[in-house]
Amino acid sequence: MNRSHCALFAMGLMLCPQINASADDLAYNLEFTGTIVAQTCDIDISSLSQSIDLGQFAVGDFPSTGPTTKFKPFNINLKNCARG
Template sequence: MKKCILLCAFGIALSHPLVKAAENLKFTGTILPPTCEVDTTSAQQTIDLGQFSPQDFPVTGSTTAATRFQIKLKACGNGASGSKVWFTGSADNDDPTLLAISDTGTGNAMATGIGVQILDNSQQPIGINNTGSAAYPLQAGDNTLDFYLRYKSTLPVVTAGNATAVMYFDLTYQ
């Protein structure tokens, strides 16, 4: 008698209009290989470009010597074979490929007629807020990406003052 009750109940449940056959669901996704971590010494840097006189910029387009800075990456996985770097910040009004000199809020006069130029490891210009650097090859483990900065005059006359700028960087991995 117990068998009949269970089978009857099961048969009634299957014939009920709210009971449907199971649908076929497909789930997709990707497991990404580990990329890299930005070393804490690279995340917030202060880079001294030096002290210069307005006479060091005799014509528009004059530049100072380049100063190297590095972005250190650690614990890169085997899946990260390369990285591009994008630099962003306020663009110079006279040359939008350069980083603008920014007011530090100290009340000191700001230099005018110059911006900061970003260069890749071959010392070729990289525009601010642009398409980014060429791809830097990465190996598993720790990697160092070299870049350079320099002042570049944007006007025929450069005036003395604070020449501080702020930029940010973003990485994409290949």
């Protein structure tokens, strides 16, 4: 009786398409949704007027969509934010 249970289990695994599919055949679709319900923040007036030099680059530095430049830090100060 134990052998028949094992045989049925093995047959079930062989019929399962996920087990027989290769990793390239598997596709997943993830969707994230959400709602922001907290009060917004105000931008501090000291952050409203900034000059950020990104540098000079040739058109050839961007041959297609995707290439980027080096990271350039800047700050935006917020105030009157709700505590989380």
